[in-house]
Amino acid sequence: MVKYFFNETDIKSKWDHVFSAFWQRYPNPFSTHVLTEDVVFRKVTEDHQLVTRRLLTKTNRLPRWAERFFPTNLSRSVYILEDSVVDPINKRLTTYTWNLNHTTLMTVRERCVFQESENRPAWTELKREAWISSGVYGFSRPIQEFGLARFKSNQAKAMKGLEYALANLHGDGQPWHLRDSVKDASEKAKETVLAASEKAKHLASAAAASPQKPSQYV
Amino acid sequence: MNSVGEGCTDLKREYDQCFNRWFAEKFLKGDRSEDPCTEMFKKYQSCVQKAIKEKDIPIDGVEFMGPNKEKPGS
Numbered sequence: 001m002v003k004y005f006f007n008e009t010d011i012k013s014k015w016d017h018v019f020s021a022f023w024q025r026y027p028n029p030f031s032t033h034v035l036t037e038d039v040v041f042r043k044v045t046e047d048h049q050l051v052t053r054r055l056l057t058k059t060n061r062l063p064r065w066a067e068r069f070f071p072t073n074l075s076r077s078v079y080i081l082e083d084s085v086v087d088p089i090n091k092r093l094t095t096y097t098w099n100l101n102h103t104t105l106m107t108v109r110e111r112c113v114f115q116e117s118e119n120r121p122a123w124t125e126l127k128r129e130a131w132i133s134s135g136v137y138g139f140s141r142p143i144q145e146f147g148l149a150r151f152k153s154n155q156a157k158a159m160k161g162l163e164y165a166l167a168n169l170h171g172d173g174q175p176w177h178l179r180d181s182v183k184d185a186s187e188k189a190k191e192t193v194l195a196a197s198e199k200a201k202h203l204a205s206a207a208a209a210s211p212q213k214p215s216q217y218v
Numbered sequence: 219m220n221s222v223g224e225g226c227t228d229l230k231r232e233y234d235q236c237f238n239r240w241f242a243e244k245f246l247k248g249d250r251s252e253d254p255c256t257e258m259f260k261k262y263q264s265c266v267q268k269a270i271k272e273k274d275i276p277i278d279g280v281e282f283m284g285p286n287k288e289k290p291g292s
Contacts, residue, residue, distance in 0.1 A: 086246075111286065
């Protein structure tokens with residue numbers, strides 16, 4: 001049994017800023033569960049697309065009731081692969097992410113498509129789909145429900161993290177200067193978290209005001 | 219952000235800085251001139267691939283966007 005999740009949202013930033021921020025997401029205040037991040041493959045294709053594979057390791061946070069039944073799962077963190085294609089000609093970024101281990105317990109696969117908004121080129125549309133399943137006989141349903149709940153919570157953190165990275169891209173066209181000196185970091189962090197939450201509120205109210213987009217389908 | 223290879227984090231950060239600049243200034247603008255980060259990437263990869271093997275992380279032979287092909291529905 002597979003749980004399916006679908007969500008569409010508008011990011012109020014230009015596609016090129018979003019694509020740059022995508023590589024600069026970590027670390028951010030909402031990503032404490034992400035332990036490591038590495039590019040393990042990268043190549044520019046003949047038709048000028050960027051193909052990348054990233055390896056992430058994340059903590060494996062299980063609810064108490066699951067910890068009792070799967071004690072061995074606590075020891076290893078989760079290994080996740082994120083494969084992506086950046087198409088700067090069509091202004092589209094496609095990502096596909098899935099976990100390599102702990103797959104008997106749960107498999108989460110996610111596909112994201114970031115695309116310059118047709119109606120508002122200053123914005124970027126994000127379509128997110130996920131497939132969550134568990135192979136554990138007898139526990140399948142509660143595990144899937146937990147997986148879906150954690151996925152939604154992680155999705156919210158991911159959006160906040162991306163907003164944070166976008167807020168840190170300097171407007172003067174120098175996106176690679178992401179981090180200030182250590183002294184200023186906490187003040188800057190407070191500012192940007194505030195800016196990000198203001199942005200998120202704005203997004204939320206804009207979403208409420210605009211015509212109904214397809215709601216989450218579970 | 220840390221690398222999975224503890225000794226590779228500095229190499230990773232150096233490469234990331236180079237990549238982020240090239241990505242925004244050249245790649246996204248359609249400039250096909252040579253990627254200036256290849257040497258840095260090689261050093262970083264040599265370190266991180268070794269760490270991945272040592273930690274037995276199973277990424278070898280995994281097809282690009284592999285499970286995407288098996289998924290149900292759209």
